[in-house]
Amino acid sequence: MKILAIETSCDDTSVAIVEDGSYILSSVVSTQLEHNKYGGVVPEIAARAHIQNIIPVLDEAINEAEVTWNDIDAIAVTKGPGLIGSLIVGVNTARTLALLHKKPLIAVHHTEGHIYANWLSKGTTAYKARFPLVCLTVSGGHTNLIYMKDHLQYEIVGETHDDAAGEAYDKVAKLLGLGYPGGPLISLLSEKGDKHKYPFPLVDLTSAPKRDEEGYLRDAEPSLDFSYSGLKTAVLRKIKQLTLNNEHLDEKQKADIAASFQYTTNEILARNLKRAVDKYKPKSILLSGGVAANTKLREQIKSKLETRNSKFTFPERNCCTDNAAMIGAAAYYHALKQDYIDPEELTPDPNYKLT
Ligand code: KG4
Ligand code: ZN
Numbered sequence: 001m002k003i004l005a006i007e008t009s010c011d012d013t014s015v016a017i018v019e020d021g022s023y024i025l026s027s028v029v030s031t032q033l034e035h036n037k038y039g040g041v042v043p044e045i046a047a048r049a050h051i052q053n054i055i056p057v058l059d060e061a062i063n064e065a066e067v068t069w070n071d072i073d074a075i076a077v078t079k080g081p082g083l084i085g086s087l088i089v090g091v092n093t094a095r096t097l098a099l100l101h102k103k104p105l106i107a108v109h110h111t112e113g114h115i116y117a118n119w120l121s122k123g124t125t126a127y128k129a130r131f132p133l134v135c136l137t138v139s140g141g142h143t144n145l146i147y148m149k150d151h152l153q154y155e156i157v158g159e160t161h162d163d164a165a166g167e168a169y170d171k172v173a174k175l176l177g178l179g180y181p182g183g184p185l186i187s188l189l190s191e192k193g194d195k196h197k198y199p200f201p202l203v204d205l206t207s208a209p210k211r212d213e214e215g216y217l218r219d220a221e222p223s224l225d226f227s228y229s230g231l232k233t234a235v236l237r238k239i240k241q242l243t244l245n246n247e248h249l250d251e252k253q254k255a256d257i258a259a260s261f262q263y264t265t266n267e268i269l270a271r272n273l274k275r276a277v278d279k280y281k282p283k284s285i286l287l288s289g290g291v292a293a294n295t296k297l298r299e300q301i302k303s304k305l306e307t308r309n310s311k312f313t314f315p316e317r318n319c320c321t322d323n324a325a326m327i328g329a330a331a332y333y334h335a336l337k338q339d340y341i342d343p344e345e346l347t348p349d350p351n352y353k354l355t
Helices: 033-038 043-065 084-101 110-119 165-175 182-190 229-242 251-280 295-304 325-336
Strands: 002-007 012-019 023-031 074-080 105-109 133-138 143-148 155-159 284-288 311-313
Touching (some): 002 084, 012 043, 023 043, 033 043, 043 084, 084 105, 105 110, 110 133, 110 143, 110 325, 143 251, 155 251, 165 182, 165 251, 182 251, 182 295, 251 295
Parallel strands (some): 074 105, 133 284, 284 311
Antiparallel strands (some): 002 012, 012 023, 143 155
């Protein structure tokens, strides 16, 4: 089954054609560089750029896959969450194409797309996750631990109380004057830094011991939730302390801050993932989302899971950040259940919940 998928939830315009939820026949991503000079995504600019990019990106994806509309079995699109102006462009394009070419239409949640990026393959062997599984999804908008008993069954067992980990990467990059998106730039700069130079707080949301019904104090269960605002503030304080007399950070100081921040952020993620693995004893452990592209994060998780038997996987680097192929992968499992939506009824939802 060949699915043409569209993803426009943030600042990447993307169209892909994916066969059987795994094989990428084409995947075109047009990244909007217009936002770099503002240090973050400007919603109005993003929406306008999607309108300009969507048709050329669509044509390129069809040409690259060497298919015609007759070969396409269904159309999939990100319904949400995301920026409303951006989502509208993808959803309206998908609705129009579905009506025009009389194809079934599938609505996909952005996070489920990130999870299913793990099933994508450019080769001939499809990935087979074993259920139950635990997936850590870390992007610019979300930091979630998700437990899945089977395909499309999601239980969020850990989430952030404030900033997402990718957002923290972007904000710290801004404090260091590095540019946007911050994650890859912090990662590059960290190579020249000492990760132990500044011991930033390893924020742990495990609460104080609680009293049971009989009044006895019981140890609190380890929390699977995250918080990144405290870490971000600690970095800001350190920068202020180092630049008290209006001095500028030198390159070594910047690299040490980047490396120490990256190490701490990743350690919090890896530690909570390990806790979830200990609690749920999954057969597969997945990592996904833009921050999953971070090599050190993969290494830190691997070293924590060394003694576990479950298989740990993560998508290819270019499938970690936003792309339409991941939407096509998730859509395949909806199509198997004939989970289609009437084009007249599909609306974008910036706060779409994963259920
Ligand atoms: O999944 P994604 O492309 O978009 C959202 O759904 O948010 O994730 C983007 C986020 C950004 O915050 C970006 O800084 C981060 O992923 N990111 C990285 C790396 N590559 C992208 N963070 C750390 N290390 C990387 N190599
Ligand atoms: Zn994303």
